[in-house]
Amino acid sequence: MDMSNNSDFLSQQLMWIMIYLGITLTISFIVPFPYSLPIIIGVVIILSFFVRRRMTARMGGSGTSMFRSSGSRGLVRYYCMACGAKHNEIACPKCGSKMKRIG
Numbered sequence: 001m002d003m004s005n006n007s008d009f010l011s012q013q014l015m016w017i018m019i020y021l022g023i024t025l026t027i028s029f030i031v032p033f034p035y036s037l038p039i040i041i042g043v044v045i046i047l048s049f050f051v052r053r054r055m056t057a058r059m060g061g062s063g064t065s066m067f068r069s070s071g072s073r074g075l076v077r078y079y080c081m082a083c084g085a086k087h088n089e090i091a092c093p094k095c096g097s098k099m100k101r102i103g
């Protein structure tokens with residue numbers, strides 16, 4: 001992992017934290033407190049879904065396919081028994097082995 005990419009990721013995280021804060025403040029100004037809470041939670045969930053999708057898309061093809069399969073199979077992680085690679089595919093993307101263990 002190179003440093004420039006890493007700091008880009010961090011500034012992206014910071015940008016989203018600022019966006020979350022802005023949205024939270026705006027909603028709590030417009031809507032009175034007990035009613036603003038579910039709206040804020042809903043907006044944060046929807047936003048984090050889009051952020052996660054953007055980030056997995058940035059990681060390339062394997063990231064998006066991992067996101068797709070983790071969406072349908074839950075958060076169980078599989079490790080290849082042949083080479084130890086973590087993947088959620090039917091066959092290992094590294095060595096093609098179908099032997100895997102849950103970890």
Ligand SMILES: [Zn+2]
Pocket residue numbers: 080081082083084085092093094095096097
């Ligand atoms: Zn493998």
